Amino acid sequence: MSESRKLTRRQVLQGTAAAGALGMLGNLEWIGQAWGAADKVKMGFIFVGPRDDYGYNQAHFEGKAAVAKLDWVKAFDEEKVPETIEVQKTMESMVKLDGAQVLFPTSFGYFDPHIIKVAPQFPNIQFLHCGGLYQEGKHPKNVGSYFGFIDESQYIAGIVAGGMSKSGKLGFVAAKPIPQVLRNINNYTLGARSIRPNCTTNVIFTGDWSLPVREAEATNSLVDQGIDVITCHVDSPKVVITTAEKRGIYCTGYHCNQSKLAPKGYLTGAEWNWAKVYMDYAEMIRKGQTAPHLVRGGLKEGIVKVSDYNQVVTDAVRKQADAAKDKFMGGGMVVYKGPIKDNTGRVVIAAGKEHVQTDIWLESMDWLVEGVIGSTKS
Amino acid sequence: MEVGWWGVLIAVLGGAIRIGTPFLFVSLGECLTEKSGRINLGLEGTLVMGAMTGYAISLHSGSPWLGVLCAGLAGMVLGVLHSWICSFQRVNDIAVGIAMMLFGTGLAFFLGKPYIQPSAPRLPSIDLGGWSDIPQLQAALQINALFLVGIVVAVVLGWMLKNTAWGLKVRVVGESADAARALGLPVDRIRIMSTAMGEFLAGIGGSYLSLYYPFNWSEGLSSGQGLMAVALVIFARWQPIGCLWVSLLWGGAAALGPSLQSVGVTGGYYIFNAIPYIMTLAMMIITCSPKRTLVGVPRELTMTR
Numbered sequence: 164m165s166e167s168r169k170l171t172r173r174q175v176l177q178g179t180a181a182a183g184a185l186g187m188l189g190n191l192e193w194i195g196q197a198w199g200a201a202d203k204v205k206m207g208f209i210f211v212g213p214r215d216d217y218g219y220n221q222a223h224f225e226g227k228a229a230v231a232k233l234d235w236v237k238a239f240d241e242e243k244v245p246e247t248i249e250v251q252k253t254m255e256s257m258v259k260l261d262g263a264q265v266l267f268p269t270s271f272g273y274f275d276p277h278i279i280k281v282a283p284q285f286p287n288i289q290f291l292h293c294g295g296l297y298q299e300g301k302h303p304k305n306v307g308s309y310f311g312f313i314d315e316s317q318y319i320a321g322i323v324a325g326g327m328s329k330s331g332k333l334g335f336v337a338a339k340p341i342p343q344v345l346r347n348i349n350n351y352t353l354g355a356r357s358i359r360p361n362c363t364t365n366v367i368f369t370g371d372w373s374l375p376v377r378e379a380e381a382t383n384s385l386v387d388q389g390i391d392v393i394t395c396h397v398d399s400p401k402v403v404i405t406t407a408e409k410r411g412i413y414c415t416g417y418h419c420n421q422s423k424l425a426p427k428g429y430l431t432g433a434e435w436n437w438a439k440v441y442m443d444y445a446e447m448i449r450k451g452q453t454a455p456h457l458v459r460g461g462l463k464e465g466i467v468k469v470s471d472y473n474q475v476v477t478d479a480v481r482k483q484a485d486a487a488k489d490k491f492m493g494g495g496m497v498v499y500k501g502p503i504k505d506n507t508g509r510v511v512i513a514a515g516k517e518h519v520q521t522d523i524w525l526e527s528m529d530w531l532v533e534g535v536i537g538s539t540k541s
Numbered sequence: 542m543e544v545g546w547w548g549v550l551i552a553v554l555g556g557a558i559r560i561g562t563p564f565l566f567v568s569l570g571e572c573l574t575e576k577s578g579r580i581n582l583g584l585e586g587t588l589v590m591g592a593m594t595g596y597a598i599s600l601h602s603g604s605p606w607l608g609v610l611c612a613g614l615a616g617m618v619l620g621v622l623h624s625w626i627c628s629f630q631r632v633n634d635i636a637v638g639i640a641m642m643l644f645g646t647g648l649a650f651f652l653g654k655p656y657i658q659p660s661a662p663r664l665p666s667i668d669l670g671g672w673s674d675i676p677q678l679q680a681a682l683q684i685n686a687l688f689l690v691g692i693v694v695a696v697v698l699g700w701m702l703k704n705t706a707w708g709l710k711v712r713v714v715g716e717s718a719d720a721a722r723a724l725g726l727p728v729d730r731i732r733i734m735s736t737a738m739g740e741f742l743a744g745i746g747g748s749y750l751s752l753y754y755p756f757n758w759s760e761g762l763s764s765g766q767g768l769m770a771v772a773l774v775i776f777a778r779w780q781p782i783g784c785l786w787v788s789l790l791w792g793g794a795a796a797l798g799p800s801l802q803s804v805g806v807t808g809g810y811y812i813f814n815a816i817p818y819i820m821t822l823a824m825m826i827i828t829c830s831p832k833r834t835l836v837g838v839p840r841e842l843t844m845t846r
Contacts, residue, residue, distance in 0.1 A: 213760060215658040367802040370814050375762050377814065379755035380556060380796050384803035387548045387677040402755045405660075409756075410680065424660060538807035 321354025556796020586645020591747025616744025
């Protein structure tokens with residue numbers, strides 16, 4: 164071997180230094196400055212499922228797509244990130260490699276312990292979690308929560324369902340009896356019974372968030388029992404909606420607009436409007452403000468919305484639904500106003516008592532309202 | 542029309558056919574493969590791959606039946622790959638099967654990304670309930686032609702394995718590879734063909750999921766039908782006709798949980814939903830005994846060696 168091929172100690176050291184410099188370049192904040200992208204607001208989104216599931220994740224993805232259109236925002240996302248240490252790695256790489264200033268880990272299970280663990284390492288980055296779990300003093304300062312009262316939209320959808328049903332029997336395919344799901348079921352039923360007091364809602368719990376075969380079976384069984392409007396609270400309503408359309412009954416959607424899947428039967432639906440929330444956050448960060456720790460709201464705040472009514476929805480029903488919607492928009496609507504009984508006959512809210520939408524008591528709901536056929540016991 | 546508790550019976554009947562059909566195809570495929578002396582655990586991957594392929598082809602071509610065919614062909618390719626790898630010396634078919642399961646599922650998820658959202662044409666159904674004036678029964682008896690095809694395949698496969706030279710060859714290879722070689726039979730080629738045909742059926746089973754029931758391609762579509770097939774074949778005693786009955790039984794059991802809730806039996810739904818799996822366990826315990834081997838088990842299967 165000739166002398167010139169051998170590496171000297173000095174050459175090795177030079178090489179290492181060059182590699183180190185290259186590594187530092189990998190920190191995108193540098194490149195960002197070089198390319199003039201540093202003044203953009205950089206937002207990272209993390210989804211637990213596929214972006215286009217016609218459900219929860221798609222609703223968030225549509226919000227992300229809306230902010231990404233702004234020319235002063237750079238938004239990036241990663242889908243199908245499990246609620247494990249995996250999400251911690253994703254968050255770290257979004258901060259370190261993509262230079263994210265704010266992160267939106269959208270799944271409920273990302274919060275504890277993952278966000279709580281990662282957030283203190285990056286005190287200048289804001290971690291905003293969808294789910295409303297933030298507690299003052301208990302959680303890191305750069306963490307926040309946002310959530311929408313989609314049950315308000317479910318109340319409206321319930322009115323439409325109750326008004327359009329011939330049999331007065333509604334169906335609800337739900338994943339698990341947790342407070343958020345029960346609140347949707349109860350609001351749907353209360354909405355329907357507000358205009359048709361003898362309406363009932365038949366609930367089937369499938370046991371998990373995504374079980375296509377069982378969701379289809381549940382829908383078929385409910386139709387066999389004579390229900391003629393159905394809705395659901397599962398990760399992707401696609402199967403329930405298409406099965407309902409095939410059986411020739413009405414349905415109302417959830418998470419995002421599914422009217423394309425059931426042009427005949429899709430009456431209306433309860434939808435998220437994350438675009439509004441993400442736009443607001445982007446604006447705050449652009450102005451250099453710190454985002455508030457808790458952002459919550461319903462129809463009035465524009466965080467949730469109701470799908471456009473199908474043309475088959477009659478004028479009388481539209482009027483009743485719109486009247487309730489106006490009341491929500493005006494802020495004067497209280498759904499949980501006594502007397503309210505649960506479906507075992509127990510009085511849960513005494514006459515004259517009111518629980519407004521933001522009442523923390525509602526977040527531990529473990530009962531089903533009178534008129535629901537189903538049980539919270541597994 | 543009020544059906545009340547009869548609704549449970551109707552749901553079990555309808556579910557047996559609706560949910561049972563993919564079980565039927567996958568278990569027939571597994572049955573044929575095992576008859577030739579190999580276990581194929583890769584069928585779960587094939588099922589998912591078939592579901593994705595069928596949906597994609599149906600969307601692009603507008604013909605769901607072409608989708609079914611392509612799903613079968615996609616399965617066949619995976620089957621040839623599995624059996625080709627297994628034909629090397631000292632390759633464990635179970636390990637290869639697990640690898641193929643992960644490969645098939647992963648590939649389907651990777652290629653299937655653009656197909657989660659769009660709506661593809663659905664397979665048509667045949668009304669067999671016209672004689673009844675109960676709408677619920679009519680709906681339960683709306684079946685897909687693939688179910689009828691599955692019955693025909695089960696009967697024909699059973700007959701061929703028993704009565705034809707081809708069936709005899711497959712069985713000889715499955716009973717004793719050494720004896721087959723002594724007879725001059727091409728052991729590897731017969732196994733490759735059996736596995737490929739088995740996977741063809743499994744691919745069709747997958748396309749049933751995405752193109753008929755529950756319909757739509759999604760990553761959570763399969764609930765382990767491909768893995769359950771191995772247990773079903775044991776339960777069916779390696780008889781194709783047995784696969785038919787067992788699949789119907791499993792389909793009916795899976796329909797029980799939701800239908801009981803619909804008539805107001807609201808408690809214990811986790812237990813009712815677990816019935817098919819409890820049945821699998823119970824069946825495994827009943828059929829396994831250290832004192833005797835199972836009736837009908839092909840002796841070349843790794844597990845009996």
